[in-house]
Amino acid sequence: xxxxxxxxxxxxxxxxxxxxxxxxxxxxxxxxxxxxxxxxxxxxxxxxxxxxxxxxxxxxxxxxxxxxxxxxxxxxxxxxxxxxxxxxxxxxxxxxxxxxxxxxxxxxxxxxxxxxxxxxxxxxxxxxxxxxxxxxxxxxxxxxxxxxxxxxxxxxxxxxxxxxxxxxxxxxxxxxxxxxxxxxxxxxxxxxxxxxxxxxxxxxxxxxxxxxxxxxxxxxxxxxxxxxxxxxxxxxxxxxxxxxxxxxxxxxxxxxxxxxxxxxxxxxxxxxxxxxxxxxxxxxxxxxxxxxxxxxxxxxxxxxxxxxxxxxxxxxxxxxxxxxxxxxxxxxxxxxxxxxxxxxxxxxxxxxxxxxxxxxxxxxxxxxxxxxxxxxxxxxxxxx
Numbered sequence: 001x002x003x004x005x006x007x008x009x010x011x012x013x014x015x016x017x018x019x020x021x022x023x024x025x026x027x028x029x030x031x032x033x034x035x036x037x038x039x040x041x042x043x044x045x046x047x048x049x050x051x052x053x054x055x056x057x058x059x060x061x062x063x064x065x066x067x068x069x070x071x072x073x074x075x076x077x078x079x080x081x082x083x084x085x086x087x088x089x090x091x092x093x094x095x096x097x098x099x100x101x102x103x104x105x106x107x108x109x110x111x112x113x114x115x116x117x118x119x120x121x122x123x124x125x126x127x128x129x130x131x132x133x134x135x136x137x138x139x140x141x142x143x144x145x146x147x148x149x150x151x152x153x154x155x156x157x158x159x160x161x162x163x164x165x166x167x168x169x170x171x172x173x174x175x176x177x178x179x180x181x182x183x184x185x186x187x188x189x190x191x192x193x194x195x196x197x198x199x200x201x202x203x204x205x206x207x208x209x210x211x212x213x214x215x216x217x218x219x220x221x222x223x224x225x226x227x228x229x230x231x232x233x234x235x236x237x238x239x240x241x242x243x244x245x246x247x248x249x250x251x252x253x254x255x256x257x258x259x260x261x262x263x264x265x266x267x268x269x270x271x272x273x274x275x276x277x278x279x280x281x282x283x284x285x286x287x288x289x290x291x292x293x294x295x296x297x298x299x300x301x302x303x304x305x306x307x308x309x310x311x312x313x314x315x316x317x318x319x320x321x322x323x324x325x326x327x328x329x330x331x332x333x334x335x336x337x338x339x340x341x342x343x344x345x346x347x348x349x350x351x352x353x354x355x356x357x358x359x360x361x362x363x364x365x366x367x368x369x370x371x372x373x374x375x376x377x378x379x380x381x382x383x384x
Contacts, residue, residue: 009041009102009103010041010042010043010044010101010102010103011034011038011041011042011043011044011101011102011103011104011105011383012043012044012046012097012100012101012103012104012105013027013030013031013034013043013044013045013046013105013107014045014046014047014097014100014104014105014106014107015027015045015046015047015048015051015055015106015107015108016046016075016093016094016097016106016108016109016110016113017108017109017110017113018047018048018051018107018108019048019050019051019077020050020051020054021051021054023051023107023108023134024051024054024055024058025058025198025199026107026196026197026198027047027051027055027107028054028055028058028059028062028199029062029197029198029199029369029370029373030105030107030132030197030370030373031043031045031055031059031070031107032059032062032063032066032197032199032370033197033370033371033373033374033377034105034374034377035066035069035070036066036370036371036374036377037373037374037375037377037378037381038378041103042071042101043069043070043071044070044071044072044073044100044101045070045071045072045073046073046074046075046097046100047074047075048074048075048077049074049077052072052074056072058199061199062199063199063370073100075093075096075097078093086112087112090110090112090113090116091116093113094113094116094117094120095116095120098117098120098121098126098127098129101127102127102128103127103128103129103130103381103383104127104128104129104130105129105130105131105132105170105381106129106130106131106132107132108132108134109131109132109133111136111153111154111155111158112153114131114155114158114159115153115158115161117129117131117167118158118161118162118163118164118167121164121166121167122162122164126164126166127166128166128168128382128383128384129166129167129168130167130168130169130170130381130383131167131168131169131170132169132170132171132172133169133170133171133172133191134172134295134296135295135296136155137155137171137176137294137295138292138293138294138295139155140155140156140159140181140184140294141181141183159184159187159188160184160187163187163190167190168190168191168192168381168382169188169190169191169192170191170192170193170194170380170381171188171191171192171193171194172193172194172195172196172295172296173193173195173196173296173317173320174193174320175293175316175317175319175320176193176293176294176295176296176317177191177192177193178316179293179294179316180294192380192381192382193380194373194376194377194380195367195368195372195373196296196301196368197368197369197370197373198301198304198305198365198368198369199369199370200304200305200365200368200369201305201306203306203307203358203361203362204307205307205355205358205359207351207354207355208281208354210240210281211239211240211281211282211345211346211349212240212241212242212279212280212281212282213239213240213241213242213280213281213282213283213284213311213342214241214242214243214244214276214277214279214280214282214283214284214308215241215242215243215244215245215283215284215286215299216244216245216277216283216298216299216302216303217244217245217298217299217302218245218246218247218248218267219243219245219246219247219248221247221248221252222247222248222252222255222256222260222263224286224287224335225241225243225256225260225284225286226255226256226259226260227335228241228284228286228335228338228339228342229241229256229259229260230259231339232339232342232343233259235339235343236343236346236347239342239343239346240261241259241260241261241284242260242261242262242276242279242280243256243260243261243262243263243264243276244262244268244273244276244277244280244302245267245268245273246264246265246266246267246268247263247264247265248265249265250265252265253265262276277302277305277306277308278306280308281308281309281354282308282309282310282311282329282342282345283299283302283303283306283308283309283310283311283329284311284312284338285297285299285300285303285310285311285312285313285315285318286312286313286335286338287313287315288313289313289314289315289333289334290315291315292315292316292317292318293315293316293317295317296317297315297317297318299312300317300318300321301368303328303329303361304328304361304364304365304368307358307361307362308361309328309329309330309354309357309358309361310322310328310329310330311329311330311332311338311341311342311345312329312330312331312332313332313333313334313335313337313338314331314332314333314334319331321364324364324367325360325361325363325364326360327356327357327359327360328357328360328361328364329357330345
């Protein structure tokens with residue numbers, strides 16, 4: 001147990017919006033890294049009850065020794081429905097969190113909560129606050145179609161308002177910081193970055209008898225996957241594709257069922273996700289070349305977690321990691337290169353090459369572990 005110390009130097013890690021399992025793996029790994037980085041401070045975790053339970057469960061599996069070093073504090077579950085009620089509840093959550101410790105780290109934050117946070121910090125001398133910005137950042141260049149009054153607190157508008165000196169944003173890779181659009185450079189100049197923290201399960205390196213190519217997550221209308229599968233099967237009908245996730249609707253399912261195994265328009269259970277992930281040999285990442293400039297890629301972490309070599313279309317987020325360990329998979333400059341790359345892998349597969357790819361994945365995974373992240377976290381958070 002940590003000795004009691006001045007609350008002015010205590011660290012509060014706060015999840016102000018996620019109620020269930022969503023973001024729990026990220027938050028557990030981030031909390032783990034904070035505890036390792038600040039052994040001299042009291043660390044508390046503030047979250048809704050169910051989310052807190054899941055985070056604690058993940059840490060019990062991955063870092064049981066640190067559980068007693070964390071003060072577990074619950075945020076009352078919000079029940080507001082109307083916009084005015086949600087506005088007031090959001091303000092209460094933010095104000096309570098900021099007054100809880102000398103240093104505060106928000107694991108995520110909604111745009112409404114960020115507005116409250118900036119207004120609060122601009123009006124008073126306050127603690128050093130850090131806030132992780134997630135995927136919403138990817139939409140700041142898009143025109144909002146929201147009506148009044150929701151349009152008053154679009155993320156674009158909130159980011160461009162006056163910035164309190166005690167607030168610093170945390171972005172989830174150096175590439176995101178480098179790709180901030182010119183219009184938002186000043187607004188996001190108060191930013192640092194970390195690699196996305198992750199608890200990885202062990203990999204048992206195994207050379208497969210045959211190759212199966214899988215796509216992780218919500219694949220929308222599936223048109224990119226369909227295009228690749230049709231091109232590959234026109235040359236070699238025996239090549240297998242599998243979906244570890246779901247599609248947008250039943251019509252899409254019907255269209256892809258002859259090409260892709262396990263297609264469904266319903267979110268799948270965690271058990272089915274794990275079974276599907278283990279059953280494929282390669283992870284496909286298909287997207288336009290200008291995507292993922294301002295957000296992390298879940299598919300990359302699924303591939304790393306299950307030790308699956310990647311076949312991906314070049315993008316700003318994955319490219320720097322691929323440059324560090326190019327044996328983790330195959331980089332394609334465009335979607336047109338994906339089918340030939342898959343056929344090349346199928347027809348020239350060797351056990352040695354596959355095992356080398358898995359070893360490269362294991363090397364790259366180390367930089368995302370809480371233990372590695374903790375080494376630079378104090379510098380990145382830059383608390384006094």
